[in-house]
Amino acid sequence: DTAVSQTPKYLVTQMGNDKSIKCEQNLGHDTMYWYKQDSKKFLKIMFSYNNKELIINETVPNRFSPKSPDKAHLNLHINSLELGDSAVYFCASSQGTGEWGELFFGEGSRLTVL
């Protein structure tokens, strides 16, 4: 059983489109995250949710909107995609309210905007 699973694994789309990435964790963790890894492999947090509530919202364009229907799911919707949005997006989860516990990552969703 995959602990943190995200879909789709690959996503190729045109500029201006809207797309969503879904994430689910079966670890019973309280906190879920979205990270972005750019072409230089630098990993940076975008959002963090604890029990469906937003607790970290980095300087991310408001075209990115996370949604957490329950504490096991955290989806990422992106409007009006731009070329610079091309990256690998990772979902992660941890126990507790902060990034102090061990993080478990999904395998990533590679987004390519043409």
Add this chain to the structure above:
Amino acid sequence: KQEVTQIPAALSVPEGENLVLNCSFTDSAIYNLQWFRQDPGKGLTSLLLIQSSQREQTSGRLNASLDKSSGRSTLYIAASQPGDSATYLCAVPGGATNKLIFGTGTLLAVQP
């Protein structure tokens, strides 16, 4: 502002060698430090988590040490194997929200 640096950026060693990866951070007031491994096209796998009160953690052939006062951590890999080839990242919580700050990683290649 917390900054995390990893040296070297890339490392190639023959199989069987012991090796050390380095991680430096600018703000020593950390809660913990984590080491991760990332295989190509995959997500990150947590290797070791060291609490601020600890000096080291061991898991199999891996040993991570933490020296908060000097802002350094090392990951020691004993008897390296080709399967150890991956990118290794360290991360510390930083800032008002204690979000994780990642280093840029060390790309390790173990030659058979």
